[in-house]
Amino acid sequence: MFIREIESFIEEDLGYDDVSCTIVPDRPVEATVFTKEDCTVAGIDEAASIYYYFGIQAETDFKDGDRLSKGDVIFRLRGGAVSILRAERISLNFLGHLSGIATLTRNCTDIVRKHSETTRVACTRKTTPGIRKFEKLAVAAGGGDTHRFNLSDAVMIKDNHVKLMGIEAAIKAARKTSFTRKIEVEVESAEDAVFAAELGADIIMLDNMQPDEIKKTLSILKEKELRESVLMEASGGISLENLEDYAKTGVDIISMGSLIHKSRWIDVSLEIVGYEA
Incomplete structure (x- = not known):
């Protein structure tokens, strides 16, 4: 993902006066990103790019196309509280939307392969x-x-x-x-x-x-x-x-x-x- 793309998504989501994320104390935190249902995951690179832009350490054991089960942890994050809150919705939007596409596609290819x-x-x-x-x-x-x-x-x-x-x-x-x-x-x-x-x-x-x-x-x-x-x-x-x-x-x-x-x-x-x- 290009920097200009990331910044356009951030501009859309944060606006000109981010009052929601900046009210919390900006202390170091740990967080996990996990799926609440079985899926074929996609958007790993896009989400990682967003985390890195915000200076968040992001670790994952998965790559696009992997089949995940409900509860699987996609990312383990470490970084400032404000940064993680700011990256949260943008990254989850990509993961949720793209994983939905990958999951439906996988279901379709499984049918055709029969x-x-x-x-x-x-x-x-x-x-x-x-x-x-x-x-x-x-x-x-x-x-x-x-x-x-x-x-x-x-x-x-x-x-x-x-x-x-x-x-x-x-x-x-x-x-x-x-x-x-x-x-x-x-x-x-x-x-x-x-x-x-x-x-x-x-x-x-x-x-x-x-x-x-x-x-x-x-x-x-x-x-x-x-x-x-x-x-x-x-x-x-x-x-x-x-x-x-x-x-x-x-x-x-x-x-x-x-x-x-x-x-x-x-x-x-x-x-x-x-x-x-």
Whole structure:
């Protein structure tokens, strides 16, 4: 985490006149940060960066992606009382939010692994403005794929691109950008999937297709000897509840915006356990 990022989070939380933390005597204290429920932890580095900024000694036995049980101590802290109180909410927000994403992602990857050893579970760009990189890294901690971090990572030709210029013209224009970028095309029918594959798309996203439609599309691509030349991604309306049906289709990637925007925060707490008189 960059210093400028930490300072922006501190500015947001402390404001211009921190009357809550400064009323306590600033004596050396010890504290623990612990989880109140089972989870896959994420946000370790982010929380540690915040503690170090405040001059707090922070020790942990864990790394992002570790599975924790209720009551596990994530951090043992030593530092000034005021500093620990100031770092408390910011660090817990990151740990709770990012661990929630990692935990949901882990649950999803566990479901998919029952049916495929190779299918990737990926997130999307449906992220919280300003903290996308942290949320996507939390997906990675849960065993998922980060997909694109931003629009520069790859070319994705979506429905509005197709409406404006058509699949063929869009792919030709994308090929002119750089040989290093993969080209992904979003389609809504088997016919368009075949067309995009014939034009040399690297990845084809089957948007809002039901599992039976996906299986049919993959079968057609296989018959035309196009299946092995392209990665197939299912996306749109996929959740924890229907994920198993999509995992059985044989696609290479299942992308889920819900990994981030429907994740539930993990309950994480900080408790002062000792102080000098």
